[in-house]
Amino acid sequence: MTTINQAPKLDIAKIRADFPVLQRQIHDEKPIVYLDSAATSQKPQQVLDAMDIYYQNTNANIHRGIHVLAEEATEQYEGARQRIADFVNAAKSREIIFTRNTTESINLVAYSWGRKNLNEGDVVILTEMEHHSNLVPWQMLAAELNFQLEFISVNETGELDLAAYKELLNLKPKLVSFVHMSNVVGTINPAKEIIRLGHEAGAIVLVDGAQSAPHIPVDVQDLDADFYAFSAHKMCGPTGIGVLYGKEEILLAMPPFLGGGDMIKRVELRSFVSNSLPHKFEAGTPAIAEVIGFGAAVDYLNSIGMDAIAAREHELIEYAHDRLEEVPGVWIFGPSADKKGGVASFTFEGVHPHDVSQILDRDGIAVRAGHHCAMPLHEKFDINATARASFYIYSTEQEIDLLAEGLYKVKEIFG
């Protein structure tokens, strides 16, 4: 991690000024302390403006209609696709399929690739630290097709057991699907190695990048991921838009997912011919303004630089671990700060996370409480729920100090 220390210092005050919500005051003029960016990030003015300008100046349906507005809309939409492709270093922009979010991206793979390629007795490997969005689609499909689900186990420090993974690979899985960075324990998994081992065993590999794409540099070609799924709303972009990256040759061999307009080349009364990539997987009028907003979001992140963002968040999580661990009764779930992204999930002895979160809220501090859509991981370690503070480029050390102070108040109330 030496490169991380060499990253340039960011001007955090300037970055914060870009985010309108962060200017808000709540509960008697307290500044908002937004520590819930893993759930969804705040949006900079640049992204909001891009979407407004689109609606005010352009607004037309894309890929149809030969008129100025339609052509401009199409150009802006496809331009955003190209910039998003560049952002994750996809070889071709047609490998970027727009979906609603990570969840829909994974469902797309399950219903299109999975239905075609998975059969009774096949093995699919997931991990015990998956978000529900990378569990339930496979459970649903397994119930239908009778393939077998296996799970890479997670150890007490919230890391995947790679030796167990190697054992599982002897089962010759057809698919390995895993989270790049955990939204609960924050662990950044060794994605490149997991993918390489999966490929050696003959599997296709899907990466849930919902937490990694926003926070660390991602290069899908270097990773050699077959599929990579992520959501705009966690990376300064709007809700309602996400991406499925897929290698072209794999996407070409897949049947379409949703049927309708735009995904077809030709339609007859009893048959159709699918459109070319990426349109084959984008049925109906898409979220055009949101795609344009997503394009502005990756521009924004690029203007800061993903290396600098990762380095900054690393500083924050180191600091957060120090400050939280000093509060008696607080226990952070997951590995040491050097192995993770900007997520600290914790328990507080004798106090339910809901109460922690409610007491913090009165000081304007927003954290999330619950199982963070990862019930199995919590159950494995017999943790009912956790409170989670998560950081982004606009987070500050002062906010972490306020969090620590808030936790001392929790302690006072619950004695």
Place this chain on the structure above:
Amino acid sequence: MDDLYRELIIDRFQNPQFRGSLDPNDISFEDDNPLCGDHIRIDLRVGDDDVITEAAFDGRGCSISQASADLVVESVIGKTLAEVKNYTKEDVLDLLGIELGPVRLKCALLSLKVVKAGVYGLNVGEAGDDLIE
């Protein structure tokens, strides 16, 4: 500090008076609040004329959900099943003596849902929000 964490709630959370189980029992029902993982089970013994003679709860969750369960269980003892069927959200809020936002309301009302589903003889999965309106 303020109403939400008034002494009664912290005290009932930390020192519940009706935590436990009844075995055998006449009525037992359990349910969760998936949002936060709160879980509550309530056991009842019912005597002559449908009067609840004993009650206990077990579960896990935030202070509001657990204190509410302790207070609800206390309050149903001596009541008839018909009376419990008529319990409302206001009855529970009166017991707690606080006002709650929409999310925490769910925590507070889980015990109401569980006890009413129990006395109505519902099956698991049938307990809906109509019970806590």
